[in-house]
Amino acid sequence: MQCQLHQQRRAASSASAGRPTATVLLRPVRPVASTVPGPSASSPLLARRAGPTASPLRPGQPGRNAGLRSRVVPQGLPDPLAVGLFFAPGLAILAYALVRGKGNLTDGLSRVLTEVSQGYFQPDVGGKNIPVAEGELSDLAGDQPLFKALYQWFIESGGVYKLVFGPKAFIVVSDPVVVRHILKENAFNYDKGVLAEILEPIMGTGLIPADLETWKVRRRAVVPAFHKQFYESMVGMFARCSQRSVDKLEAAIAAGKGSAVVDMESEFLSLGLDIIGLGVFNFDFGSITSESPVIKAVYGVLKEAEHRSTFYLPYWNLPLADVLVPRQAKFRADLKVINECLDNLIKQARDTRVEEDAEALQNRDYSNLKDPSLLRFLVDMRGEEPTNKQLRDDLMTMLIAGHETTAAVLTWAMFCLVQSPESEAKVLAEIDAVCGDRTPTLEDLKAMPYLRACLGESLRMYPQPPILIRRALEADTLPAGLRGDPAGYPIGKGADLFISVWNLHRSPYLWKDPDTFRPERFFENFSNPDFGGKWAGYRPDAVTGGAALYPNEVASDFAFIPFGGGARKCVGDQFAMFEATVAAAMLLRRFTFRLAVPAEKVGMATGATIHTANGMMMRITPRTPGGSSGSSSGAPGAAAKVPAAV
Numbered sequence: 164m165q166c167q168l169h170q171q172r173r174a175a176s177s178a179s180a181g182r183p184t185a186t187v188l189l190r191p192v193r194p195v196a197s198t199v200p201g202p203s204a205s206s207p208l209l210a211r212r213a214g215p216t217a218s219p220l221r222p223g224q225p226g227r228n229a230g231l232r233s234r235v236v237p238q239g240l241p242d243p244l245a246v247g248l249f250f251a252p253g254l255a256i257l258a259y260a261l262v263r264g265k266g267n268l269t270d271g272l273s274r275v276l277t278e279v280s281q282g283y284f285q286p287d288v289g290g291k292n293i294p295v296a297e298g299e300l301s302d303l304a305g306d307q308p309l310f311k312a313l314y315q316w317f318i319e320s321g322g323v324y325k326l327v328f329g330p331k332a333f334i335v336v337s338d339p340v341v342v343r344h345i346l347k348e349n350a351f352n353y354d355k356g357v358l359a360e361i362l363e364p365i366m367g368t369g370l371i372p373a374d375l376e377t378w379k380v381r382r383r384a385v386v387p388a389f390h391k392q393f394y395e396s397m398v399g400m401f402a403r404c405s406q407r408s409v410d411k412l413e414a415a416i417a418a419g420k421g422s423a424v425v426d427m428e429s430e431f432l433s434l435g436l437d438i439i440g441l442g443v444f445n446f447d448f449g450s451i452t453s454e455s456p457v458i459k460a461v462y463g464v465l466k467e468a469e470h471r472s473t474f475y476l477p478y479w480n481l482p483l484a485d486v487l488v489p490r491q492a493k494f495r496a497d498l499k500v501i502n503e504c505l506d507n508l509i510k511q512a513r514d515t516r517v518e519e520d521a522e523a524l525q526n527r528d529y530s531n532l533k534d535p536s537l538l539r540f541l542v543d544m545r546g547e548e549p550t551n552k553q554l555r556d557d558l559m560t561m562l563i564a565g566h567e568t569t570a571a572v573l574t575w576a577m578f579c580l581v582q583s584p585e586s587e588a589k590v591l592a593e594i595d596a597v598c599g600d601r602t603p604t605l606e607d608l609k610a611m612p613y614l615r616a617c618l619g620e621s622l623r624m625y626p627q628p629p630i631l632i633r634r635a636l637e638a639d640t641l642p643a644g645l646r647g648d649p650a651g652y653p654i655g656k657g658a659d660l661f662i663s664v665w666n667l668h669r670s671p672y673l674w675k676d677p678d679t680f681r682p683e684r685f686f687e688n689f690s691n692p693d694f695g696g697k698w699a700g701y702r703p704d705a706v707t708g709g710a711a712l713y714p715n716e717v718a719s720d721f722a723f724i725p726f727g728g729g730a731r732k733c734v735g736d737q738f739a740m741f742e743a744t745v746a747a748a749m750l751l752r753r754f755t756f757r758l759a760v761p762a763e764k765v766g767m768a769t770g771a772t773i774h775t776a777n778g779m780m781m782r783i784t785p786r787t788p789g790g791s792s793g794s795s796s797g798a799p800g801a802a803a804k805v806p807a808a809v
């Protein structure tokens with residue numbers, strides 16, 4: 164049942180799961196030109212380092228080491244003393260590192276690097292009054308994903324702290340007041356920093372890594388493409404694709420004589436890929452039922468994007484890396500396959516262009532449109548003349564941004580629901596009452612607040628991505644937030660920031676019982692007087708009484724930011740949530756899902772999203788829509804305490 168492609172993906176991701184996932188932190192970041200002394204020959208540190216290479220102690224070199232050469236040295240072998248002297252500094256550093264790391268070499272080296280680099284490499288990025296959480300590499304190694312390590316330091320050091328690793332310092336933000344400042348109040352003072360560097364070779368100048376000028380132009384073009392008629396048409400498509408998954412699972416159950424064990428994470432990835440292909444460029448990957456070179460290429464590129472965001476050194480930027488390193492050569496080949504596919508689709512769309520202004524496009528009769536995709540809209544829009552390359556970047560960005568993320572929401576929602584019998588029973592009753600066994604419509608989604616809250620709650624507990632990345636373009640002062648320095652925190656140009664969505668969503672200062680899956684919380688007010696009025700708390704009327712259908716950053720005053728917030732907020736948030744709601748309704752009403760392994764065995768691994776370490780193996784049995792909950796896990800009890808680190 165679990166397709167080979169997904170097995171390959173899993174093998175690759177679990178191979179990387181044991182590696183310190185803090186590698187985003189550890190990647191040497193391109194220095195900010197004006198403030199960081201680059202690795203030039205004039206650097207005193209490098210000058211010192213250059214010593215041994217030009218060392219007079221190299222055997223066979225004439226002149227100053229003549230005394231050494233008088234010793235008998237077998238020809239072709241280096242002089243042992245020379246070798247000893249050559250390596251002595253290195254050994255001394257290792258010994259010192261062992262002492263500094265209290266026996267842990269990796270931690271020690273990190274500390275030594277930090278000490279040596281102070282004043283040499285570290286840019287003046289301010290933040291001098293920010294509490295420092297001294298990171299040890301060992302804290303990030305092993306099974307613990309990066310975002311979990313950041314949580315422990317948050318509890319110890321507060322909502323704004325600095326993490327120092329080697330020559331780099333990162334400011335980790337877990338306070339809604341500070342997050343609101345960065346994402347909304349002073350949004351244009353920040354770009355995507357390290358993330359843009361990683362994604363640029365894949366997404367070019369798509370919205371996520373784009374420079375500010377390109378971003379403004381493309382955001383203005385892309386946003387109107389997500390309109391009411393588009394969503395209505397998409398909901399129909401979500402249902403058609405979900406039906407394919409239903410058919411596939413039914414066939415598996417029939418083959419298994421009444422039940423089947425299925426990796427639901429893989430199934431949701433296939434469903435997500437088919438949906439995003441059709442929605443964004445009207446291309447049917449057909450990945451629920453088949454495999455193709457394009458699908459393989461998409462997974463290859465996704466895997467590489469993940470590898471790059473979790474690897475220490477950006478070796479792929481080196482000349483010829485894409486020729487000499489097999490995985491980089493494969494990446495180039497995969498990218499070529501996808502680019503050719505996208506170029507063809509763009510050409511077809513251009514060949515059939517019917518130019519109209521945005522309003523006329525939004526009023527097209529979507530019920531009769533053969534191609535309701537975003538690409539059609541972007542090509543047909545009058546006044547916008549994006550190049551083919553720009554269109555391709557836009558499509559690639561949305562393909563990557565909208566695929567794994569939505570699949571992960573469904574995966575973790577299922578994980579939470581099957582462990583929470585009370586929520587499961589409630590949600591099934593709602594689905595049966597609202598849509599029964601017919602195809603869900605947009606109106607049906609509006610009539611299922613509890614299902615929507617369940618999906619929101621799963622995004623709270625398992626945010627995708629768990630960390631947002633920013634770099635300050637100019638100096639700024641971060642506000643104090645809860646119990647922070649009343650003077651705020653001045654930071655300099657080039658400061659790198661991690662907004663920890665995981666910490667915000669699991670913060671004991673922002674949520675009651677943050678580790679408990681309890682969708683009901685989204686119907687209750689929550690506030691914390693300790694913020695002294697700086698944080699407005701969670702207000703459900705801003706969701707139900709407002710235009711929004713799902714809990715969001717406005718209702719929670721930036722405590723709940725699964726789609727970011729402010730100017731750079733996700734453009735696909737409604738698309739994704741409608742997709743997840745339709746798929747969840749159609750699958751839950753047809754099948755009873757139970758974990759086929761203990762919850763702790765599911766495991767978490769960080770990539771661009773939180774995925775499982777070992778798949779989401781579930782035993783599936785048929786359920787009659789409108790019938791019983793099919794729950795076999797005991798009587799409805801209290802809300803489930805879903806393990807934070809499964």
Ligand code: HEM
Nearest residue numbers: 370561564565568569627631725726727731733734735739
């Ligand atoms: C549940 C699914 C999704 C989640 C959790 C999600 C999450 C996010 C987040 C957190 C951001 C902001 C990143 C930042 O501020 O650094 C973002 C941006 C973005 N997302 Fe999504 N996303 C999802 C689905 C989608 C879909 C379906 C699409 C496209 C159809 C999409 C397209 C984008 C784009 C283009 C941006 C960049 C926006 C900009 O910078 O202007 N996302 N997403």
